[in-house]
Amino acid sequence: MPGSNFNFETIEFLDPNGQLKRPLPEALATRDKLVELYQLMVQTRVFDRAAINLQRTGAMGTYPSCEGQEAIGTGVGYAMNENDVLVPYYRDIATQIQRGVLLEEILRYWGGDEWGMHFQHQAQDFPISVPIATQSCHAVGVAYAMKYRQQPRAVVTTCGDGATSKGDFYESINIAGALALPVVFVVNNNRWAISVPLEKQTAAQTIAHKSLAAGIDGYRVDGNDPIAVFQVLSEALELARNEQRPSLVEALTYRLCDHTTADDASRYRPQQEFDAARELEPLIRFKAYLQKEQQWSDADDESIYADCKKQVKKAIEAYQAFPEQPPGQFFDYMFAKRTADLEQQKQEWLAGVKRHG
């Protein structure tokens, strides 16, 4: 088969038992940094569980969990410079919290209030993209602006495996290559796009192979290993910032959750596949590594979980204290001034709300 003799090696540092297979990257070679990576993953997991509970009890709308995928956002965020720009999708909590986004802002957004994406402490990153792959195009625009202004900065944009089938994605990697733009496309390959498995999504040998047609660098990384993700992203970002070399990073992981709280994956996902993926997940592996190599105790572990739970509790209280948005306000911010069309839609929508009580 054409192209099938081109292999992308999967870059790994930690094996599933938490054994380090190669020397730590210099930037992570202290216990504090490693503990920080673990804390970010635990924080994300604890937040994620709490968010699902809020949805289940009617205190929040639909929510897309990132369970099992925490290592990607953790490594990506750790590798970014403050003045890089993140153009995220909806499973990037671990990155967003490192960028200064507040947990209560994320809850606010999924609670139906768009102001949740108007980050208090992060003015340059983009809001979460729920439309699939549209953010790839925005990322390319931001990268073009950086290049035009001759700034040594880069854009990171993320999407799922399913998103890489869309025209937006192909057009974006193509133009990034053609114009040599400082952008890194990170693909969270969690093997499912709602109920569509990867096998049905593409005939490409791997997602990383899609970089070949665009003429950009391609990497495959173990997405359950935050050290490997950090290292690959650091290298890719360096090349993007300093040499305008764009890249596509395929991070291999698994969606250890329903697609969103509106989904029931047990209707289409083989239980065996799920059970096998559970064995490979990032938190278990990283804890095993810390225990073996970094004198990590059960008491240390309990204290990190207790601390994260406290922070999440505070975020929930802050979320619940936000004043409710007046109905229909979301029509008001599309443009500086509401157009006649939008005004009509708003009035129809408000009348509908009234009709349905």
Ligand SMILES: Cc1ncc(C[n+]2csc(CCOP(=O)(O)OP(=O)(O)O)c2C)c(N)n1
């Ligand atoms: C343009 C567009 N089409 C369809 C949808 C409905 N939709 C939401 S998530 C999803 C699948 C995405 O799968 P993938 O890209 O693998 O990301 P994952 O959710 O698995 O992280 C689809 C089709 C959407 N949000 N936007």
Ligand SMILES: [Mg+2]
């Ligand atoms: Mg997916």
